[in-house]
Amino acid sequence: NAGVTQTPKFQVLKTGQSMTLQCAQDMNHEYMSWYRQDPGMGLRLIHYSVGAGITDQGEVPNGYNVSRSTTEDFPLRLLSAAPSQTSVYFCASRAGDRVGGYTFGSGTRLTVV
Amino acid sequence: SQKIEQNSEALNIQEGKTATLTCNYTNYSPAYLQWYRQDPGRGPVFLLLIRENEKEKRKERLKVTFDTTLKQSLFHITASQPADSATYLCALPLGGGYNKLIFGAGTRLAVHP
Numbered sequence: 001n002a003g004v005t006q007t008p009k010f011q012v013l014k015t016g017q018s019m020t021l022q023c024a025q026d027m028n029h030e031y032m033s034w035y036r037q038d039p040g041m042g043l044r045l046i047h048y049s050v051g052a053g054i055t056d057q058g059e060v061p062n063g064y065n066v067s068r069s070t071t072e073d074f075p076l077r078l079l080s081a082a083p084s085q086t087s088v089y090f091c092a093s094r095a096g097d098r099v100g101g102y103t104f105g106s107g108t109r110l111t112v113v
Numbered sequence: 114s115q116k117i118e119q120n121s122e123a124l125n126i127q128e129g130k131t132a133t134l135t136c137n138y139t140n141y142s143p144a145y146l147q148w149y150r151q152d153p154g155r156g157p158v159f160l161l162l163i164r165e166n167e168k169e170k171r172k173e174r175l176k177v178t179f180d181t182t183l184k185q186s187l188f189h190i191t192a193s194q195p196a197d198s199a200t201y202l203c204a205l206p207l208g209g210g211y212n213k214l215i216f217g218a219g220t221r222l223a224v225h226p
Binding site: 004031033035042043045048050056059090100101102103104105106107 | 147157160219
């Protein structure tokens with residue numbers, strides 16, 4: 001049981017490049033979310049999904065796109081990377097049948113130069 | 114707008130003492146509150162959830178209180194150990210669907226031998 005798997009662990013992008021951060025969970029969780037974590041600002045919610053085919057915006061969605069075609073996968077796309085998107089990105093999931101805690105991945109450290 | 118506040122200063126305590134961390138929130142009434150632990154370079158790990166109708170919840174050496182009048186949660190670690198050193202985050206659901214979980218910036222705890 002791998003839990004929540006994020007790839008890559010580290011990435012350096014040039015301004016204007018695009019990329020996709022991958023997130024997969026094998027717990028059959030309905031709810032999935034993407035967060036970014038910056039020093040002194042804690043975790044901020046980017047986008048979230050309550051099931052396959054359903055996504056919605058969080059606190060800081062600009063510059064990011066998501067889709068949820070399967071229960072397992074929830075990729076985060078950066079359309080045109082900017083230095084302000086330098087951050088650590090976490091994907092998280094939880095079961096939808098009850099209120100409970102999220103299981104987090106180990107994170108992707110992204111640097112945009 | 115809704116806001117979560119945690120003490121940004123690190124909390125330093127001696128081994129064996131009780132650590133108490135505070136989480137305050139404003140401008141909304143969450144149905145529950147969660148606490149997470151985060152170690153450097155890792156994703157947060159869920160510890161406890163307390164509902165609005167629960168005054169206190171315990172798990173081993175952990176105790177959480179939830180005062181909806183004061184809009185405050187206290188997180189206690191009794192008989193603290195150096196292994197308890199980490200950053201502790203509180204989180205609350207935003208919105209009626211409880212799918213948007215937002216986090217405080219966290220408080221770093223250092224337990225000294």
